Amino acid sequence: MQSNKITKILKAIADPTRRDIFHALVIAASALPITEVSAQFEISRQGVTKHLKTLENAGLVEITTQGRERFCSADPKPLKAVQKWLQFYEQFWGDALSNLENFLDNKNIKE
Amino acid sequence: MKDSIIKEHLFNKDIDTIWKAITEADEISAWFLKADFQPEVGYQYTFNSTGENCSPITGEIKEVSPYTLKYTWVVIENPIETLVTWKLEEQNGQTKLTLEHSGISNYQSDTAIEMFNSFNGGWDNCINGLNEYLTKLVDAK
Numbered sequence: 547m548q549s550n551k552i553t554k555i556l557k558a559i560a561d562p563t564r565r566d567i568f569h570a571l572v573i574a575a576s577a578l579p580i581t582e583v584s585a586q587f588e589i590s591r592q593g594v595t596k597h598l599k600t601l602e603n604a605g606l607v608e609i610t611t612q613g614r615e616r617f618c619s620a621d622p623k624p625l626k627a628v629q630k631w632l633q634f635y636e637q638f639w640g641d642a643l644s645n646l647e648n649f650l651d652n653k654n655i656k657e
Numbered sequence: 658m659k660d661s662i663i664k665e666h667l668f669n670k671d672i673d674t675i676w677k678a679i680t681e682a683d684e685i686s687a688w689f690l691k692a693d694f695q696p697e698v699g700y701q702y703t704f705n706s707t708g709e710n711c712s713p714i715t716g717e718i719k720e721v722s723p724y725t726l727k728y729t730w731v732v733i734e735n736p737i738e739t740l741v742t743w744k745l746e747e748q749n750g751q752t753k754l755t756l757e758h759s760g761i762s763n764y765q766s767d768t769a770i771e772m773f774n775s776f777n778g779g780w781d782n783c784i785n786g787l788n789e790y791l792t793k794l795v796d797a798k
Contacts, residue, residue, distance in 0.1 A: 635662050635758050642689055643666045643756065646678060649688035650670050 555624050558604035563589065564597045568606060571620035580609075580616045661759035672745050672752045676724055679743050690714070696721045702728065716741075730758065 558564055570586055571578065584594035598618055601607035606625070609618045668675055678684045685692040690704035698721055704714040716729035716738070724745035729738050744755040 632662060639662060639664050639756055639758060643664055643754070645688050646675075647666070647668065649684075650668065650674065650678060 554600075554604040555606065558601050558606055559625070561597070561600075563587070564601060567594065567597050568601055568620055571607060571618060572622055574620075577608075577610065577617040577619040580618055583618060661757060664754075664756040666754045666756075667748065668752045668754060670752055672724060672747050675745055675752050675754060679726055680721065696726070 559568070567583065567587065570583065580595060580598065581591070583598070584591040587594055598607055598609060602609050602618075604624065605621065607618050607620055609616055611617075678688065680694075680696040682692045682694040685694055685704075690706055692702065692704050694700070694702040694704075696718065698718050700718045702716060702718060706713060712733045714730060714732055716731050718726075718728045719740075720727035720742075726743040728741055730741045731738050740757075740759050742755075742757045742759075744757075746753045746755075
């Protein structure tokens, strides 16, 4: 993976509106016309298009033209690496804290 | 999407008991990972994981002030630095622990890419080893 690609992904997911747009596309699970996407948001169609371009640039959204309409769809694959890191350490620290609790309880009984 | 992990836990113990458990080497070694650890800013600590082929963890203590402990976290085989912060607060006779492990967005893109690429390697299988070890330890008592 190119390092500027990672930067683009991190930048793309840093904005809450873009996350919402991305989320809407992930839920739709199929390509949606841009008009339909922008109807779901209280910002201008140009604004939505701009966010979509940023997401496209990061490889998180694909935009295709069919006739006069442009369609967009989500591709969450680039997020997998971030997600994997989070999942691993979520479990790791969760286990560590329950071990700490057990340790302290046991110590109490011993003393 | 966030890239840090925050865990909160309420312990039915006084704050100094918990503080001891997270800052003293023999205590850390008993419930977490075998530790070479001194609660002093600048100390280079080591946590040894117990599974086979498991890379140790190392880092530098950044802050030790009751009741905040902060250290960098580097899995030696993937030399990427992240940050672990432990915070304790007294709350109605109990102790609230807030643990934060922050990740890649602290770093420049070159480090972030290394992290993305190298995380697949190895260390994640050590979590099972850790659990087995700790289960045995608790049972032995």
